[in-house]
Amino acid sequence: MRITSIAELEALVGPPMPRAVTKERAALVRTDRDWLALSPFVLVATADAEGNCDVSPKGDPPGFTHVIDDRTIAIPERPGNRRVDGFRNILANPHVGLIFLIPGRRETLRVNGRARLLTDAPWFSTMVVEGHRPLLALVVDIDTIFLHCQKSLMRSQLWKPSTWTPDALPSHARLVKTVHGATESVEDLEAYYAEDSYGRRLYT
Numbered sequence: 001m002r003i004t005s006i007a008e009l010e011a012l013v014g015p016p017m018p019r020a021v022t023k024e025r026a027a028l029v030r031t032d033r034d035w036l037a038l039s040p041f042v043l044v045a046t047a048d049a050e051g052n053c054d055v056s057p058k059g060d061p062p063g064f065t066h067v068i069d070d071r072t073i074a075i076p077e078r079p080g081n082r083r084v085d086g087f088r089n090i091l092a093n094p095h096v097g098l099i100f101l102i103p104g105r106r107e108t109l110r111v112n113g114r115a116r117l118l119t120d121a122p123w124f125s126t127m128v129v130e131g132h133r134p135l136l137a138l139v140v141d142i143d144t145i146f147l148h149c150q151k152s153l154m155r156s157q158l159w160k161p162s163t164w165t166p167d168a169l170p171s172h173a174r175l176v177k178t179v180h181g182a183t184e185s186v187e188d189l190e191a192y193y194a195e196d197s198y199g200r201r202l203y204t
Contacts, residue, residue, distance in 0.1 A: 023146045027070040032145055035109045037063045038102050042075065044138065045097040046089035046115075056086040065100070066123050071142050073111070074118075076127040076134035078203060087138075090115045096140060099148070104159050106150035113140045132203035 003009050025032075040062045047053045058075055066074040075098075077087075090096065098111040119136045127134045157163040169175065173189035176182045182189060191197065 020149075024144045025146060026144060027142065028067065028073075028145065032109065033067055035100060035102065035147075036065045036067060036073065039063075039065065039100040039109070040103070041101045043099045043101075044075070044086055045099075046086040047093055047095070048089045049092040052089075054085045054089055060129060062102075064127070064129070066126055066137075068123065068139070073140050073142065074121075074123065074127075075138040075140070076129075077136045077138065078129075078132075078134060079201070087117060090117060090138070096138075098140065106153040106159075108148045108153075110144075110146055110148050111140065111142055112144045113142045115140045130203050 003012065028036075041057065041059045042065065043055055043057055045053065045055045058077075060076065060078065064076060066076070068074055094114040094116065096113060096115045098113075100109040100111070116139050117136055118139055121137065124133060124137065127137065153159065170178070171190065171193075173193045174186055176189055176193075177184070177186050184192070
C-alpha cells in the first residue's frame with residue numbers, strides 16, 4: 001500500500017526518540033569542527049528548480065572542508081569530469097544536504113543549508129593541495145547540523161574489510177567501455193584509469 005500522508009507515515013514508523021528531535025543545531029560546536037577536521041569525504045545532495053536531484057561525492061585530505069565561522073563552511077572543488085551537475089542545481093536552487101564521513105566511524109555528520117559558489121576569497125590559500133588552488137568553492141550557510149545514528153553503517157558493515165568485494169564487478173575501464181559505449185579500447189582505458197597514471201591527474 002502506498003503511503004500518501006504524513007499521518008500514515010508516522011503511524012507506520014512511530015514517534016522519534018526525544019533526543020533525535022532535539023539534536024539539531026543551527027551552528028557548529030567544537031565537536032562539529034573536530035569532525036570536519038578529520039573528515040576526508042562528503043556527499044553533497046542538490047536539486048534543481050524542478051526537483052531533479054543529484055548527489056556528488058567530494059574528497060580530499062582530512063580537514064579539506066574550511067570552517068569560515070560557526071554558521072558557514074566551504075568545500076573546495078577540484079578538477080573532475082566537468083559535468084558540474086550539482087553546481088548547475090545550486091544556481092537554480094541553493095538548498096543542499098551534506099553527509100560527512102570519517103573512515104571507521106559508524107555515525108555521520110549531517111549539514112543542511114543554502115549554498116553559493118565562489119571563485120575567490122582570502123581563505124582560498126588554506127585550500128591549496130599539492131600546490132594546486134581549487135577552481136572554486138562551495139560555500140554553505142548552515143541551517144541545521146547534527147550527528148546521525150550508527151545503524152545504517154552497522155547494517156552495511158561498510159568499514160569491515162572482510163565484507164569488501166571490489167573485484168566482484170569488472171574493472172572501471174571495462175564498465176566505461178560496456179556501459180558508457182566508450183570508443184577507446186579496453187587496453188587504452190585500463191592504462192588511463194590505472195592508479196599511478198590517474199592519480200597523477202587528481203589536481204590538474
